[in-house]
Every structure is written in C-alpha cells, then in structure tokens.
Amino acid sequence: MIIDCHGHYTTVPAAFGEYRGALHARLAETGDSPAPTVPAISDGEISETIEANQLRLQRERGIDLTIFSPRASWMDQHITDAATARAWARASNDLVHRVTTLFPENYAGVCQLPQTPNGQLGDSVAELERCVTELGFVGCNLNPDPSGGFWSSPPMYDEYWFPVYEKMVELDVPAMIHVSTSKNPAVHTLGAHYLNADTTVFMQLVEGDLFGRFPGLRFVIPHGGGAVPYHWGRFHGLTVRMNRPPLEEHVMRNVFFDTCVYHQPGIDLLTNVISADNILFASEMLGAVRGDNPETGASWDDTKRYVDSVKLTEDDRSKIYELNTRRVYPRLEARLPRP
C-alpha cells in the first residue's frame, strides 16, 4: 500500500474559517464577549470538501491513506492567549477526527498543538493525549517557532520541550516538525519559513544531543528536509568540525525526511543521499504548491510520479511508500491491514 505521511485539511468548509475569524476578532476586543461557538458542520459538508479535493487526487494518484492534520498555516501558534489556543486546536483536531471517521480507510489523524510563544506546554501535552487516546490520532505536528518567524523559542534540544517529548515517548507517537504562518514580513510562509524551519531544526539536533536523552523520540522533518539533503556534505563536515558523532548515529536514527519536493531532480537527490530507511512518502496536497508544471503537464505536488521514476530496489520503494511510515507511526497498525 501507499501511505502519504503529510496532508493537511486545507479545504475546510467556509463556516470553519468564519469561526477562526471570530476567534481572531475577539482577541482584538477590549470587552469580555463570550467565546465564539464552534459552528455546526454536517458530515455531508465535510465529505464534499474531501471527496472533491484530497480524496479525488489520492484516488487518481494511487495513494491509499494520508496522515492528515489541520491546515498548517492556520495553526496560529503566534497567538498568545492560551484559552484561544486551546479552543482553536481542539476544534481543528476534532474536525480532522471527523474526516478520519468518515473515511477511516483513507485518513489517519495527526493533531496540532495549542502552543503559544514561549508558553508552558501543559495544554499541548493534554491535547496530544486527548487526540491520541480518545480520537485515535497517530502523531502530532510540533511547531519549533510558535512566534511565526522570529525564532524566540529555545532550540528543540532544550528542556523547555521535554514535557511534550515525554508524552510522545509514552504514547509512542512521532512529531512532524511543522511551523505555521510567518508573521515576519521578511520571511514568506511557504517559500522561506517552512524550508528554513526544517533546516534550522535539523541543525539544532546536530548541535544538541536530544536523542541521547530520548532514544525513542522520532521526528519527521517535512519538505524533503528543507535545505539539508542538498547540503548533506556541509552538514557532514560541520558535524565533524563540531566533534559530534556521525550524523547516522547522532541524528538519523530518529529523524526522517518526507518527499515533499516538487521536481524530479530534487527527489533524485533526496533518494541518492539519504538512506531509504529515513524517507517517508508524502505530497502535502493540497498544500503550498498547486497547479501543473507546464513542461510536464503533471501537478507539481504529484510526488508519486517522481518517486516512481527513481531507480530503487523494490525493498527500498516499499520502505518509502509504506514500511517506514508504519514504523515511525506505530499506532497506524491498529487501523491497517498487515503489510
């Protein structure tokens, strides 16, 4: 089977966007108006937004199951009000849960967390536990920069983050490292912030010794690992210069890159320099890059075409398409047929 480990619910019904607008509007108010109510959205509305978009493309492309999370650019972790963060994460995760309930064979859930810039992580731990134990989610998206482009949080090897890591290890779920919208006018969300975050966190993991402390912790770094595989020699060289153990031991037992790289030469490089044990198939559709490459007529984000075109052993192809993802997200097993 083919599992896409990285999809977002970018096509939510309009009423849900209005709810988000109401939450934001309330933050600007001085009075003590009541919290907005999560809108009633019918199963039919949810099905329609999925069937016409993500599920249609999954079927066209031959992808069986997508690990699905709330829209990344709407995670809004820059908002400092903890009550708003809790309400928004809960509503967003509940909506994804409904998708996974309506289409249990095609979607498994991953939650966003109610992080705030430098806020305590208790709410995030509680929401992670709720989503995994009550909603059957298989992982979380962890934002290394809730400030949205100002990088005001400690590096991810800092003990600030440990409460989330402890809960992840206890529940045996991984985190995808995923920022939300950039609030920094110098840093474009989709064309810079996302990729920079991938690179920045990888280098934090080289600097620290997080996996020495948490050997069972697993991170997926999306967007093909940002700049990392392209600069694999640089990272190897820096690792030696900084007297760190080899990357393969120090980082790559616990870190995985997805295949959200939208052209053939990029996927060729990724699969050339990174072990097939560390690559998870993904497309992030419908995500940052929609539409077709005029030179090929194919969709930019149809990453299966690129992976299919790479010369790989059948074993390695199975790892990338299915087996690694089952290993990194072991809670998938409960929902899937045996490999």
Added chain:
Amino acid sequence: MIIDCHGHYTTVPAAFGEYRGALHARLAETGDSPAPTVPAISDGEISETIEANQLRLQRERGIDLTIFSPRASWMDQHITDAATARAWARASNDLVHRVTTLFPENYAGVCQLPQTPNGQLGDSVAELERCVTELGFVGCNLNPDPSGGFWSSPPMYDEYWFPVYEKMVELDVPAMIHVSTSKNPAVHTLGAHYLNADTTVFMQLVEGDLFGRFPGLRFVIPHGGGAVPYHWGRFHGLTVRMNRPPLEEHVMRNVFFDTCVYHQPGIDLLTNVISADNILFASEMLGAVRGDNPETGASWDDTKRYVDSVKLTEDDRSKIYELNTRRVYPRLEARLPRP
C-alpha cells in the same frame, strides 16, 4: 582561468582579532574611553596567513583568483553603534585591500558594509564608494538581516535598501547576499542562518519586483542558493500561484548562485536545474566546512572537484569558472587579462 567568487579572510593575524575584541569590550563600557586603534600588522604577517592557507589551497586546486572579502561571521552588523560599525568595516576592508595589493593576481576585493539593525544606510553607501573608487574593490557583501537571525529588517525589495542599490548601479558592482553571525540561539550560524538567508532573500525577490525598478542590479546568492535549487519546483509553482512572471524573467536575469555546495550530488543538482548562465564557481574556503570527506579523502570545500566531475559543455564550464563572474563583476576587467 578559474575565478572563485566567494572567499573570506578567515585567517587574519591575531592582532586583528584582538582589535575586534577591544571594539566589543568598549561597547560594554559606560565611560567615554577612546576608540581602540587599528593594530599595526606587517606585510609579512598578512602574507604568511594567506600563503599558508587560502593561497596554498588555491594553488593546489588550480584556482587563479579569488574574490575576497572580510570574514563573514565577523561582520558584526548586529552592533547598533554606528561609529563602531564604521570603524570595524573600514579596518576589515583595509585589511582585505592589503591582501589584494600583496597578491594582485590572486585576489580582488569585496567589502563588508557598516550596516546596523534598521540603521540608515548612508555609512554603507559611503564605505562602498570608498572601497570601489579608492581601493579598487569589485563588489560588496550586503547583509539582509543585520539583526543576526531575528529578521527585523524590511524585505530587500523595500525602499529602505534603495540607497545601496543606487550606489551599486552607479558603480556597476554586484552584491553577494551574505549574513553574519546568528545572535539567535535557535539558529546556528553556519548550519542554518546562512542557508536560511539565501532562501529567504530569493523568496523576497519572487514576492517583490526589485529588478523591475533596478534592472541593472545584480545579486549573488551564495551557498548554492540555500534551499532554492533543491526546491526549484516549489519556487516555480509558487511563482505561478502568486501570479508573478516566470522566474527566468522576474529574478534570474539578475540573480546568480555560487557553487558552495560540498558534495557531488548537490553540485549535480545545481548544474542540472539552474542555467549555466546563473552559476558562479566558488568554494568559500577557508569557510564553514573544513576538513576531508572520509569517503573520498578530498576536502569538503574542494568544489572544483565536483564541478570538474559534472558533464558540461566546455562553453558552460567556462561560464561557471570564469565568464559569468567577469560579467557579474565587470570591475574585474581592469585587473585581469582578456578572456
């Protein structure tokens, strides 16, 4: 001939580092102590630091000339005191000038600018003019994030930057986009900040229309363009999604990537997806990544090996090794034999 467009004077005599230390120490003082004096450094000391390091490697690798600038991580543009910024940039550029005078066939100068976080750019314009007209420099390094990892400056299409651009166009010199040390503990200087800056600025140039306003402006984006070539499909797709003209017209008439990518697959990708008209040979030695790849026994930063190993037409190879750099840095002509 072979020109390396990206080298820094990372091996300055110890007295120069002590001068920097004195400048920094004075900033922490409350009194009004006199400004430190630039130390006397002999020609012999300078020659020794160059001959034993950069020039030795240039000769071993067959590189004729390096476009040479002050040590990037020491540009210190996060310092807010304008007088210190002026003194430090002037001293650093004067030292590079002495290298270019001692080894006129092997080094051409590029200056750092006395930028400060969100400070006015008059001092930078004056220093650029001094370096080009009095010291024979052929370009400058422009820091898009003087804050050092907080990205507090406007995007590079903003008119904040126009005074420097106007002077660059008047003098017909390009800028390499190059940040200095990260002051942000979440963002490692060599493994994240440098690469992120390359990616961030490229995306700023996609967002704005800077080259519509300054058609003669030329930027070199170092470190192989950060994450950009690896994600070339993403940037193409985003350009279409944002209704920008094709990258080739909108950005790539004015932007060039260097070859500071420290493994063969990275250089293969760079030369595969980016036109040979937009690639300038460079190694940044002695820069971020020193030492040898244990698998090949060759130095990580011996980028000439990688470029030599790529299948290229002789025309394209000449462009990458020499002709593009002469075109982008036209003031080189005065110091070089005809191609």
